[in-house]
Amino acid sequence: MTDLLYLRDSYLKEFDARVVATRGESVLLDRTAFYPGGGGQPHDTGVLRWDGGEARVIAMEKGNGAWHIIEGEVPETGTEVHGAIDWDRRYAIMRAHTAVHVISHVVYTHLKGRITGNQLYPAAARIDFNVPDFNRQKAEWVVEEANKIAMEGHEVNVEFVPREEVEKHPEWVRVDPRLLPDVEVIRLVMIGDIDVQADGGTHVKNTREIGQMVVEKVENKGRNNKRVYVKLI
Numbered sequence: 206m207t208d209l210l211y212l213r214d215s216y217l218k219e220f221d222a223r224v225v226a227t228r229g230e231s232v233l234l235d236r237t238a239f240y241p242g243g244g245g246q247p248h249d250t251g252v253l254r255w256d257g258g259e260a261r262v263i264a265m266e267k268g269n270g271a272w273h274i275i276e277g278e279v280p281e282t283g284t285e286v287h288g289a290i291d292w293d294r295r296y297a298i299m300r301a302h303t304a305v306h307v308i309s310h311v312v313y314t315h316l317k318g319r320i321t322g323n324q325l326y327p328a329a330a331r332i333d334f335n336v337p338d339f340n341r342q343k344a345e346w347v348v349e350e351a352n353k354i355a356m357e358g359h360e361v362n363v364e365f366v367p368r369e370e371v372e373k374h375p376e377w378v379r380v381d382p383r384l385l386p387d388v389e390v391i392r393l394v395m396i397g398d399i400d401v402q403a404d405g406g407t408h409v410k411n412t413r414e415i416g417q418m419v420v421e422k423v424e425n426k427g428r429n430n431k432r433v434y435v436k437l438i
């Protein structure tokens with residue numbers, strides 16, 4: 206199994222690893238800081254370098270282990286490589302991820318709604334809510350509240366807890382509970398003492414790093430599905 210370094214350190218930009226296996230243009234490493242994609246957060250891109258070679262990481266395979274899909278030379282199994290993720294892009298995605306958690310906290314607390322889907326982009330996000338009476342005005346209010354909370358400067362921390370503990374706290378699960386990974390230990394992302402969510406993605410250390418959230422567009426996707434586009438400035 207690949208040691209997923211980003212789960213413990215979202216700010217790790219570079220790392221050393223060893224090639225465990227290769228398959229066509231894909232490389233499996235024993236450890237990685239590359240986020241493989243999932244939960245609405247896109248995979249990372251970046252570069253692998255080794256003695257006498259270099260390749261771009263253009264995508265990640267989903268599924269078993271963290272397979273890096275590369276463009277360029279393919280290092281042999283056993284090669285020691287140095288990986289570097291495209292940090293500016295990743296950091297902008299981290300800001301968007303924490304922003305979505307703060308927004309979902311406001312929607313959950315004040316409108317009793319849950320997120321039914323989301324897609325993160327660098328400094329932007331698309332969020333689907335199951336809130337029946339939602340409109341542009343409510344979206345503006347939610348994002349204004351989220352901005353106030355973000356500006357309070359809450360620290361963001363990660364904790365690993367047993368699955369049964371999470372099952373006792375349905376409020377920690379903002380996505381469909383069936384989407385929780387089938388593992389015994391669940392990772393929690395905590396925003397100060399105001400919000401806890403089961404989550405496998407990467408986040409900023411402090412909500413002030415989010416910047417200002419702005420509503421771009423609100424779409425009605427049906428009675429129980431409202432789609433909001435937010436960007437960060």
Ligand SMILES: [Zn+2]
Pocket residue numbers: 244302306404405406
């Ligand atoms: Zn999340």
